[in-house]
Amino acid sequence: MRWPDLGSAFRFSYFRSFFRFQSPDTSAGNGDWFSQLHFPLIEFKTNNRSEMWEAQLGNHTVRSHGVRVARTHMHDWIILLLLVFIWIGLNLIHPFYRFVGKDMMSDLKYPHKSNTIPIWAVPIYSVLLPVVIFLLFYLRRRDVYDLHHGMLGILFSVVITGVLTNAIKDAVGRPRPDFFWRCFPDGVDLYDKWGEVICNGDKRLIREGHKSFPSGHTSWSFAGLGFLSLYLSGKIKAFDQKGHAAKLCLVFLPLLAASLVGVSRVDDYKHHWQDVFAGGLLGLVVATFCYLQFFPPPYHVHGWRTHTYLQMLEDSRANTNNAQTSETQVEIQPTRRNSNLSMNSSLSGTSNLPVEDLESGTR
Secondary structure, three states, X not given: OOOOOOOOHHHHHHHHHHHOOOXXXXXXXXXXXXXHHHOOOOOOOOOHHHHHHHHHHOOEOHHHHHHHHHHHOHHHHHHHHHHHHHHHHHHHOOOOOOOXXXXXXXXXXXXXXXXXXXXXXXXXXXHHHHHHHHHHHHHHHOEHXXXXXXXXXXXXXHHHHHHHHHHHHHHHOOOOOOHHHHHOOOOOOXXXXXXXXXXXXXXXXXHHHXXXXXXXXXXXHHHHHHHHHHHHHHHOOXXXXXXXXXXXXXXXXXXXXXXXXXXHHHHOOOOOHHXXXXXXXXXXXXXXXXXXXXXXXXXXXXXXXXXXXXXXXXXXXHHHHHHHHHHHHHHHHHHHHHHHHHHXXXXXXXXXXXXXXXXXXXX
């Protein structure tokens, strides 16, 4: 392994013994992009000093740093739990029953169908699938910060999205496209003297029929899969300016899956297209905010790491520089002391010469 710009052989041996490289052939950055997925460097431009500092930090496993990370983010998990209770409460309360007249029924008579994507499948592909991918990266990198922040980030993304979605649903109360058959399952419509519907269907179906805007399936899908897309783009260095367009296929794959979920909601006549568009935008925005809370932007040179790891790396650099400065000062002080002693001895030796010799020397 080459060690450019490290000075003398003394400094070379010092750094090698201090950082203890186990594998001298770790130039993963020079291979293809798939090898970078497994052996990413701390910087895209070869910087051996960065490799040294990274090696000094070592691995952060669940066993060595798990309890420490959990204690540090204990308040985040408590807030997440509170948000879950709020989300459940918003899902149970009755929405605003918007006025639905006879003239509006022409747009609300679509057939009442079953869900193409059942509701129990949403947390599986939007939460559990990304968590499995986080675990695979942890098994490769042994970075508990990346695992913890990935899990906490995606949970915050879907829960915050769920709270916002249910709050907007309850406040707007927009009827679904199949509201007619929810309200009148026998097909016989009935209205009061003001022209408003008098529903005789199942109360639960009627209540859910007033929760069209925005789409919950779509918002959750983009919140979870959008977070996964950002995570993958950072890990594979999709924006490293090297022109590997194949990386974008992997980045867009979760977004495509979320988009197809939104399309299915329109095909099932559960939502209007405006509901799906608003839900997708809401989920993607929340996912972006939650991702940037724990990770740098994917286009950043350190986009494949967490903010916490980069902070520790910066602290390690500062400590190393301070240690080198202290050693330099310790080496300079004895040198100055020796020079002062030699100067004093030379002056004292000169003062012991006879006066005649001094006078003859000045002549």
